[in-house]
Amino acid sequence: MFRALVGLALAMLLSAAQAQHAPSRLDEILARGTLRVGMTGDYLPFTYLDQDTKTFRGFDVDMAQALGKALGVKVEFVPTSWPQMMKDFEADNFDIAMGGVSITFDRQKKGLFSTPIMREGKTPIARCADKGKYDTLAEIDRPGIRIVVNPGGTNERFARANVKSAEIRVFNDNTKIFDEIAKGDADLMMTDASETRYQQRLHPGVLCAVHPDKPFDFAEKAYWLQRDVALKDFVDQWLHISKEDGTYKKIYAAWFD
Incomplete structure (x- = not known):
């Protein structure tokens, strides 16, 4: 019995040690050198895909580029759609979904959200x-x-x-x-x-x-991340610094003011 308990304790310690050294999603992004950003491309002022040039533009496009710069990696935009977004997220087609994504319980079950970027309704x-x-x-x-x-x-x-x-x-x-x-x-x-x-x-x-200052309900927009605490912590800290150093305000003014 004693040996069994010792063996179980050693196995748990080994498992914990392996988990601590397992690469995080953040580590994978840095090693890959690319941040994959899922976007619908149909929701101005947040995101729009030009069908002729196949390039994205919008508030969250600029924010994604700023995030990529903070990470020191390139940004790869992955086209998706609102009906398909959940399936693409579960298939790991991108690391983060941006482009006016609202926080919902269904999405929260599948991943993590950054701190909110905007209050909506x-x-x-x-x-x-x-x-x-x-x-x-x-x-x-x-x-x-x-x-x-x-x-x-x-x-x-x-x-x-x-x-x-x-x-x-x-x-x-x-x-x-x-x-x-x-x-x-x-x-x-x-x-x-x-x-x-x-x-x-x-x-x-x-x-x-019609009364945009008094919407019918309460909602918030944020960035939807694959379930990785290290990545969420980085994105949250980046958002915090962006709002303090004027980066967020400058990008917001270009699209909303």
């Missing part, structure tokens, strides 16, 4: 002439109201959880979805307040954000 965007019609969910959830959503993300989830009487139509191209509202083929979309402000700026006098 769902709010409507509609034609400016109709802006006063959609202040509340009760005003939105009526027969005859046409709501457009992009598939697979938190926007569709929010709409289906809160809308029972109005029509919900899924539109697959998130880069053109706001044109559906502008030309009258949909009445509104409920999305993150930051996106409604940005689209309002892109469509002056045509599309208007």
Whole structure:
């Protein structure tokens, strides 16, 4: 019995020692020399993929490059989509997902989130002439109201959880979805307040954000990491320093102000 206990204790110590020396995801990234960043490329101002040049641009594109610089590695952008993102994450197609990713419990079960980068919430965007019609969910959830959503993300989830009487139509191209509202083929979309402000700026006098300062719910955006504490600690520290040294503010101003 004593020998068995000693053997078990030695095995546990050996296992702990091996775990301590096992390379972390951070170690792998540094050895590889590349940070793989998953992005949908369809969610300005956070991320947009130019189909002609196959290059990404946006707030989180610039943030990813800043993170890569802090790590001392190159950044490789890996295209994904909102319906496919979870599967790509589980398949280890990228080290980190960026591009306006909201914190959800389902995603938290699969990986880790950085400290939040932005406080958000769902709010409507509609034609400016109709802006006063959609202040509340009760005003939105009526027969005859046409709501457009992009598939697979938190926007569709929010709409289906809160809308029972109005029509919900899924539109697959998130880069053109706001044109559906502008030309009258949909009445509104409920999305993150930051996106409604940005689209309002892109469509002056045509599309208007509805109470973006008072969204319907509470949410936060962050960076979704493969489950590695060392990597999360690095990203959190980088975010902290970026907010203190002005890097975050400069990148934010370029896309949101």
